[in-house]
Amino acid sequence: MITDILELGEQTTVRGQVVVVGSGIAGAEVATYLARHGRDVLLVESGRDRFEPSIQALNDVIFVGKRHRELNPNSYYHQYLPPELRGVSRVRQLGGTSNIWTGKWTPFQPLDFEGRPWVANSGWPIRYEDLQAHYQSTAKDYGIGDLDEEAKRPEIKGLRSTMAAAGLKVISFYWQQTPTRTAIQFGEEMRRSENLRVLLGATATELKLDESGQRVTSVVCRSLEGREVSVEGDTIILAMGAFETARLLLSSDRQISGGIGNQHGLVGRFYTDHPKHHRGYLRPGSLVQHYAPELQFRPKPRFSVCFALDDATQREHQLLQHTLFLEPIYERLVQRVWRTLQGRSAYRDNNGTIATYRVNFVTEQAPHQDSRLRLGTERDALGQRKLEVDWRLSDHDYRSIAKTLELLTQRVAEVGLGTFEFGDDPPRLDAMTDAAHQMGTTRMANRPEEGVVDTDCRVFGTDNLYVVSSSVFPAGPKYSPTFTILALARRLGQHLLETTSVSPVTLSV
Ligand SMILES: Cc1cc2nc3c(=O)[nH]c(=O)nc-3n(C[C@H](O)[C@H](O)[C@H](O)COP(=O)(O)OP(=O)(O)OC[C@H]3O[C@@H](n4cnc5c(N)ncnc54)[C@H](O)[C@@H]3O)c2cc1C
Known part of the structure; x- marks a missing residue:
């Protein structure tokens, strides 16, 4: 009642x-x-x-x-x-x-x-x-969705082991089509x-x-x-x-x-x-050729992935947990022409050709x-x-984010996921929401x-x-x-x- x-x-x-x-x-x-x-x-x-x-x-x-x-x-x-x-x-x-x-x-x-x-x-x-x-x-x-079953999928296992070799970890999440709205679900x-x-x-x-x-x-x-x-x-x-x-x-x-x-x-x-930065891009690298569908944001419901430095690296450098989400932005005609003129490869997922990924970076x-x-x-x-x-943020927060971004930038590039493009607005704790x-x-x-x-x-x-x-x-x-x-x-x-x-x-x- x-x-x-x-x-x-x-x-x-x-x-x-x-x-x-x-x-x-x-x-x-x-x-x-x-x-x-x-x-x-x-x-x-x-x-x-x-x-x-x-x-x-x-x-x-x-x-x-x-x-x-x-x-x-x-x-x-x-x-x-x-x-x-x-x-x-x-x-x-x-x-x-x-x-x-x-x-x-x-x-x-x-x-x-x-x-x-x-x-x-x-x-x-x-x-x-x-x-x-x-x-x-x-x-x-x-x-x-069953995240344990999802972890057994060959593509996810492949992505995890490739990332692990580069000192990165993959975090899977389940994304609802219509998020649970309790007033509707239990109304x-x-x-x-x-x-x-x-x-x-x-x-x-x-x-x-x-x-x-x-x-x-x-x-x-x-x-x-x-x-x-x-x-x-x-x-x-x-x-x-x-x-x-x-x-x-x-x-x-x-x-x-x-x-x-x-x-x-x-x-x-x-x-x-969780301080958060959601301005900036990642220009996709060759690894995206194989794993782009795992990064898709739609259609939902779906499983998707995000990334972080692995636990051993966090321990070694005394870092805080953090998460890198990559949202695909799809190519428009003019971008396609420009890419073709430059002779760059096209990376596709099931929704289209990826122009870039919008970066959403959050930290503990x-x-x-x-x-x-x-x-x-x-x-x-x-x-x-x-x-x-x-x-209030602490010295640990500032130290951690600086080192995390340095290592992530290197490793994400080395593994072939891509190159960050933050322009003159890199993630800075003071500017994060x-x-x-x-x-x-x-x-x-x-x-x-x-x-x-x-x-x-x-x-x-x-x-x-x-x-x-x-x-x-x-x-x-x-x-x-x-x-x-x-x-x-x-x-x-x-x-x-x-x-x-x-x-x-x-x-x-
Ligand atoms: C835009 C947005 C996107 C988000 N996306 C995600 C996501 O994708 N994944 C995720 O894990 N989390 C996400 N979150 C966080 C998530 O919404 C919260 O963690 C979660 O909803 C908290 O639920 P809750 O029941 O604890 O609190 P609330 O949903 O805030 O419920 C508190 C309730 O208490 C009532 N209330 C407050 N004060 C009083 C009072 N004095 N007397 C009587 N009633 C009172 C309020 O009206 C409210 O109904 C998101 C948050 C936002 C804002």
Whole structure:
């Protein structure tokens, strides 16, 4: 059932066994999973079915460090979106950011969870094996192609071994035709389900604790129209993305100074993204003759590949993870004539003759605590303190990108993939934008002195408050975070089924 907060009376209390805040991929997955397994779930969402600019404005932040991308209605890069959403990195609407994302899926590899001695704060307290089954089951349920089978294809094996000989690695990803939009994928289920209730237009503004200070008893939810309701639950799951989850924990500071889960001052810290450069080209080399179809961007759905320096090189030079995507740009008539006059070979894939590849280069950022979010003094339309975002890069980030580009340029040329053409605009960290991959602000750890949530995603110091988001990533080495968010959501759903019992429902919307 889907209800708008305006349909409820003033000062109403609504209750679910499980309350999930946020209806993006993380929140929709854990809410539908638990509801299908018999739990009474209340999904609370700040946005509504339609995009409303005044609700979206509740996401506004103040940048006090490196800035994010900006709204750019003319952006070439986000042509697939309506102009008002080109450059937006988080969406407040039913379905959250899944309404605009691109739909590239790739799981983390075992090494991504392991601590790398040359990257401070890089390890996860869980292992790849802890998520493996959840990657597999969600891949099946969401129609994500089988990347293990893909790895066995002779062409991919050939490409991998050629690249490996040159000190490069190949990363495969699955690209959906229509990216999962949770409001569409789960819309019917949300409307019809008896034990999944969705409350729209309800912005969570505060978490209330019982006298012990350890149990969240309710979530205060308010609307821009002035309606306020109290949402109660036995288990509360925050799935609001890395910025808003940290903001709600910090804002809930009336009963605990500094906010919930913040006893060690770590909420909002270790914020990372994937700095990104998408200007520049790669002039194709002879290897493209054999492998161009593997690099195609269309038709979708499809598997495609991207590249990086291999793990041994990263270890040897103490580098951060990074990814090189190559988008084929096809030849026009005038380019064909010019190429023919120059006597250059034609490289073709199944879509046409390739004029060049547009380069999209992204890098990991080393996690460090001074890159952070905190509450500022400015307030939003609900009177909530806005976030100040102090996004900072470290010396390691600068050193790593310089060496990575030097080695990549050499090796990509030597192996015959091609030659970079960056003109007078090579990738520079200071000019790189975010990738809309906010991570790390409630990091997962074994001990409260090191993070905000434990290995089950439960907020330290609380009995019943959980987080599911890339905010729990202690490090985000791999480019696409969403498959891992989804696997974590499924894992949390399973954990709650195993560890919590069903209590009778007292009140409902
Ligand atoms: C243009 C673009 C392309 C992308 N492409 C890719 C890609 O190809 N591959 C990939 O892996 N990742 C990609 N990403 C990142 C990906 O979209 C995110 O990782 C993912 O959508 C995050 O899902 P989430 O559920 O954690 O958060 P969100 O989808 O942001 O959901 C958070 C939800 O919480 C709600 N909310 C927030 N605050 C409150 C509050 N106080 N009260 C109630 N509700 C609240 C929001 O309205 C929203 O619905 C892309 C991002 C963008 C912007």
